[in-house]
Amino acid sequence: MKRLLPRLLLTPAVLSLFLWMIIPLGMTIYFSLIRYNLMQPDQTGFAGLENFEYFLTDPSFGTAVMNTLLLLGSVILITTVLGIALALLIDEPFPGRGVVRLLLISPFFVMPTVNALLWKHMMMNPIYGVLAQVWQFFGAAPVDWLTDYPLLSVVIMVAWQWLPFATLIFMTALQSMNREQIEAARMDGANYLQQLRYLYLPHLGRSVAVVVMIELIFLLSVFAEIYTTTGGGPGDASTNVAFLIFKQALLNFDAGVASAGALFAVVLANIAAAFMIRLVGKNLDK
Amino acid sequence: MPRSTSLSPALILRTLVAWGITLLLFFPLGWLALTAFKTEMQAIAVPPLLQFSPTLDNFREVQLRSDYLLYATNSIITSVLSTLLGLAIAAPAAYSMAFFKSRRTKDILMWMLSTKMMPAVGALVPVYVMAQHSGLLDTRLGLVIVFTLSNLPIMVWMLYSHFKDIPHEILEAARMDGATLWQELRLVLLPLGLGGLASTGLLCLVLSWNEAFWSLNLSSAKAGTLATLIASYSSPEGLFWAKLSAASLLAIAPIVVFGWFSQKQLVQGLTFGAVK
Numbered sequence: 236m237k238r239l240l241p242r243l244l245l246t247p248a249v250l251s252l253f254l255w256m257i258i259p260l261g262m263t264i265y266f267s268l269i270r271y272n273l274m275q276p277d278q279t280g281f282a283g284l285e286n287f288e289y290f291l292t293d294p295s296f297g298t299a300v301m302n303t304l305l306l307l308g309s310v311i312l313i314t315t316v317l318g319i320a321l322a323l324l325i326d327e328p329f330p331g332r333g334v335v336r337l338l339l340i341s342p343f344f345v346m347p348t349v350n351a352l353l354w355k356h357m358m359m360n361p362i363y364g365v366l367a368q369v370w371q372f373f374g375a376a377p378v379d380w381l382t383d384y385p386l387l388s389v390v391i392m393v394a395w396q397w398l399p400f401a402t403l404i405f406m407t408a409l410q411s412m413n414r415e416q417i418e419a420a421r422m423d424g425a426n427y428l429q430q431l432r433y434l435y436l437p438h439l440g441r442s443v444a445v446v447v448m449i450e451l452i453f454l455l456s457v458f459a460e461i462y463t464t465t466g467g468g469p470g471d472a473s474t475n476v477a478f479l480i481f482k483q484a485l486l487n488f489d490a491g492v493a494s495a496g497a498l499f500a501v502v503l504a505n506i507a508a509a510f511m512i513r514l515v516g517k518n519l520d521k
Numbered sequence: 522m523p524r525s526t527s528l529s530p531a532l533i534l535r536t537l538v539a540w541g542i543t544l545l546l547f548f549p550l551g552w553l554a555l556t557a558f559k560t561e562m563q564a565i566a567v568p569p570l571l572q573f574s575p576t577l578d579n580f581r582e583v584q585l586r587s588d589y590l591l592y593a594t595n596s597i598i599t600s601v602l603s604t605l606l607g608l609a610i611a612a613p614a615a616y617s618m619a620f621f622k623s624r625r626t627k628d629i630l631m632w633m634l635s636t637k638m639m640p641a642v643g644a645l646v647p648v649y650v651m652a653q654h655s656g657l658l659d660t661r662l663g664l665v666i667v668f669t670l671s672n673l674p675i676m677v678w679m680l681y682s683h684f685k686d687i688p689h690e691i692l693e694a695a696r697m698d699g700a701t702l703w704q705e706l707r708l709v710l711l712p713l714g715l716g717g718l719a720s721t722g723l724l725c726l727v728l729s730w731n732e733a734f735w736s737l738n739l740s741s742a743k744a745g746t747l748a749t750l751i752a753s754y755s756s757p758e759g760l761f762w763a764k765l766s767a768a769s770l771l772a773i774a775p776i777v778v779f780g781w782f783s784q785k786q787l788v789q790g791l792t793f794g795a796v797k
Contacts, residue, residue, distance in 0.1 A: 240702075241621035248614035248677055249629065255670040256636045262647035321542065329536040337781050338547040344780035345550070346731035348751040349769040353553050355755075356762055363565040363762075365552060398546070403784065456640035459733035459748070463755050477642040485738070490646045497643040508638040 260501070266494035273488035286495035295471045295479055302386055303475040303503075306393065307454050311447055313394045318401030318446065319439060323431075326409045336406075343399040347459035354392045355381060355464045385465045385473035392460050397453075401446045408442040409435070448511050455504060476500050550777075556766035564762040579767035586764070589771060592750040596772075599661055599736075599746060600729035603668035604722050607676045610669070612718065615680030616710070620689065630681065637674040641734045652739055661744045664736060668729045675728075676721050683717025684710075720786030723779075727787065730776045747772035 270282045290296060325335060342350070358365050359380035367377035380388045412435070420430055456477045461467055467474035467482060474482070480500060484493035544551075556564050558575035583589050618626045648667065649658075657663030687710070695709045733748040740749060751772055754765045780787065 241617040241623075244613035244617035245629070247610045248633075248673060251610060251670060252633055252636055252673055255673075256639065258651070259644035259647035262650070263643065266646055324535065324542070325539050327535070329532060329539060331536070331540065335539055335543045336784070338543050340780065340784050341547060341550055341777050344727060344731070344777045345773050346748045346751070346776075347733045348737075348748045349553075349773050352751060352754060352765060353549055353769060356765065357552055357556060358549055363567060365548075365569060368567065368569055395546070395549070407785075452637055455638070456642055456734065458642065459737060459752070462733075462737060463752050477640055480642045481645065481738075484646050484649075490650075493646050497640075497646065500640045500643045504638045504640050504643070505635075508635045511634075511638065 263494045263497050263501075266490050267498055269491055271489070271491040271494075273490060282491060286491040287498075290483070290492050290495045290499065293479075295474060298471040299474045299476045299479040302471075302473065303455070303477075305386060306390060306457060306475055307451070309390050310394045310397060310454055311450050313390070314397045314401040314450065315443060315446060317398055318405050319436075319443075321398075321402045322405035322409055323435065326406065336403075340399045340403055342396050343403075345396065347396070348463050350392055350396055351460045351463040354388070354395070359388060381465050382469060385469060389457070389460055389465065389473050392464070393454065393457055397450055400449075404442050404446050405439060408439055412438050451507055451511060455507060476503065553766050554770055556763055557770040559763050559766075561760035561763045564766070565760065579763045580771065582764055583768045583771065587750060587753065587768070589750065589768065592745055592747050593771070595661060595664075595740075595744055596730055596746040596748075599664045599668060599744075600726050602661075602665045603672065603729050604725040606665065606669045607672050607725050608718060608722055611673055611676035611680050611721070614677050615684050618677075619681050619684035619687070620692065630678065633674040633677055637671075641671065645738060648735075649738065659740045659743045659745075664740055664744055664746070667735045667739065668732055671732075671735070672725045672728055676725055679721040679724065680714075680717055683721070684714055687713045716786070720783070723783045724787050727776055727780060 267286050268282060268284075270278045270280055270285075272278060321339070325332060325339075345353075356364070359367075361367050361377050361379040361382075364377075366380070370377045378384070417430060417434055420434060425433070457475060458477050458481065461473055461475065461478045462481070465473040467478045471479075476496070477500065480493050480496040483489050483496055487493075555571075557579055558577070559570065559573055560576055560578070563570050563573050618630065652658040652663050657666070691713070692705060692709055695705050700708065730746075731748065732746070733752070736746045736748050737752055740746065751765075751769055754761060754768060
């Protein structure tokens with residue numbers, strides 16, 4: 236009884252997650268080895284490694300991997316650096332701090348499709364968009380963001396969504412700082428940069444790890460922002476791995492190639508996971 | 522050190538900079554809200570209009586043209602049901618791992634989180650094929666199942682980190698006093714774990730409400746959620762900014778307001794209690 240009950244309680248979660256993982260994985264492996272194009276049902280049979288070869292030698296593939304890494308890296312960098320700066324800025328009381336907090340966190344709750352369309356049309360439209368107006372006001376030629384800087388545009392949208400999250404985490408972490416220690420440092424004549432370097436930043440180490448980890452989970456598969464704005468284009472300029480697989484599956488109807496790509500994405504995710512588990516594992520032991 | 526209450530130059534500067542950045546970051550949302558009450562011509566006016574007489578026509582139009590209420594109902598049903606189902610599965614698991622720790626507990630937790638690292642797109646083809654064969658494509662039930670499963674690892678983790686902080690002695694004391702398992706759960710664990718359950722539920726609600734990958738790929742006209750409704754405004758014919766804004770405002774307002782009230786729990790939850 237004493238052993239049985241905990242196991243019984245654990246079973247539904249473990250079993251459902253196991254099935255959720257193993258069935259799609261098994262099917263993906265199977266599909267990746269056969270000819271499976273929804274538009275060409277007459278072509279069947281074992282394909283060997285053809286699908287992998289096709290996916291990996293597709294010129295879009297290298298671009299997509301680069302874009303995925305660029306998107307991940309720049310969003311994580313922007314949100315971490317700006318997030319820390321913002322958190323330090325609003326760490327101490329000032330008039331309207333509560334309202335500032337509420338307004339700051341808001342973009343985090345906006346669904347990706349709204350985020351994407353809001354930026355695509357109202358902000359980044361080269362004629363009527365707000366940014367174009369601002370550019371013109373300063374006498375500059377308006378930028379056609381989604382055509383000329385598609386990946387940067389996606390980075391801006393995603394970073395806008397995740398900056399509030401990072402800021403709030405860092406703020407929460409700063410609140411648990413030892414105020415007396417800071418006072419003591421100040422008394423001893425440490426300037427702000429020194430305080431930053433030796434007190435604030437070391438204290439934030441753990442929350443940086445958490446922010447990087449959570450963003451890694453959610454940003455590896457950015458999809459809706461690309462789907463609703465650039466459609467991965469122009470060309471492949473804003474296609475990431477997730478979107479490339481989607482294109483193969485639901486636009487080219489090639490489930491075989493898409494599955495081969497999916498397996499590659501799984502490998503990519505596992506590399507990230509290994510990295511992450513080391514980070515969190517350390518925290519878990521504390 | 523007593524902080525000076527007078528307006529020192531540093532404080533004024535801090536206030537100005539903080540408010541400036543905040544308004545800049547909030548601007549797109551504020552602009553969205555304003556545009557929702559403009560006419561289509563006003564929405565694309567050059568230079569942008571700040572003063573206008575607000576209209577509610579866009580909201581009416583959105584309901585008429587694309588049946589907002591159907592999508593909103595789908596969103597509410599799928600996110601609430603997947604949250605409840607998720608809690609029902611995750612809470613026992615978290616309880617078991619937090620209070621009956623075994624050698625494998627840590628491995629199981631890590632494995633669960635690693636399934637979340639698997640990009641959803643990796644499972645797209647199989648899940649699509651399965652949904653199609655089982656008739657779950659474009660049904661609310663299909664979305665509920667998928668949302669639940671994709672949130673489950675995070676829910677188990679959050680609940681586990683909350684339950685872990687509850688002292689074992691309290692539960693043991695209750696057991697010593699002759700409490701049955703049911704009494705132990707209802708009278709001791711539930712009150713102490715309520716905060717954890719609430720913040721886990723809140724987070725799951727937000728994640729499901731905003732979920733876009735699965736809803737875009739697995740649902741359309743029948744079970745589509747608000748995220749899919751908005752995506753259909755990607756590039757329609759004619760002037761549509763005001764209508765897009767109205768639809769967007771309706772889609773995000775409930776969850777943003779909801780988020781305002783629960784921001785602290787949500788953030789703490791998302792960090793699995795690692796940042797306090």
